[in-house]
Amino acid sequence: MVNTSRKGIILELSHVQKKFGNHEVLKNIDLKISSGEFVAIVGKSGCGKSTLLRQIAGLDQPTEGSVNYDSTRLKGLSPDVRIMFQDSRLLPWKRVLNNVGLNMKKDNLQSARTALQSVGLSDKETDWPKSLSGGQQQRVALARALVSKPRLLLLDEPLGALDALTRIEMQSLISSIWEDEKFTAVLVTHDVSEAVFLADRIILIEDGAVKLDKPVNLPRPRQRGSVEFAQIENDVLSKILAK
């Protein structure tokens, strides 16, 4: 099914510019993201995708312009925003369940258990992170990101270090969890196929601005082998490679 839960704007970026010294990475980003939307950000390496996500997260402040979250100017990381990175960032001295329920009291770990169950790792509760595969570690990181029921989930190449098959499995997992929980998601990815599989909209960043804002109106779950899927993928890829 196509996502229809567009309940108004949750994120609004207006004229966002980001400079590091004289290096202007983001020149002028205008972007509105609706509540419940899944947005993918793509673009060539070094175009500023992660920099953009850091401004959205409130981890960094734009040089000019504004990022509004829920109509309020963002000044830092909001408690209902969670981020997941390429590396799981699990604490090696805590068992899996305690990594998911990091700040929870021992007798109140039920929501951590539920989150672990949603990523298919109930049987790993008492394992140490280092005993898990890379894909399993990212599942735990996903459970940890979701346990507090964030309204906005930011994903910075979360599947970038995984092998191709695990990556495809994780994409399906993220898609089905997002369909169930209806949070807003912003995904940075190099993988255009991943963007088409997951996103309602694909944003292409080039020269510090939005070069393409393309809706993906395909029914879910998406069929990678379909002609429509390939057309959208080719269209975005050709725009990325055009320069």
Ligand SMILES: Nc1ncnc2c1ncn2[C@@H]1O[C@H](COP(=O)(O)OP(=O)(O)OP(=O)(O)O)[C@@H](O)[C@H]1O
């Ligand atoms: N803290 C920083 N200080 C100085 N330069 C930075 C900083 N963060 C990012 N940059 C520069 O900004 C540019 C964009 O980096 P960014 O990581 O946002 O790109 P990206 O599109 O996410 O790249 P990739 O796809 O390779 O991960 C790069 O030239 C990078 O060197």
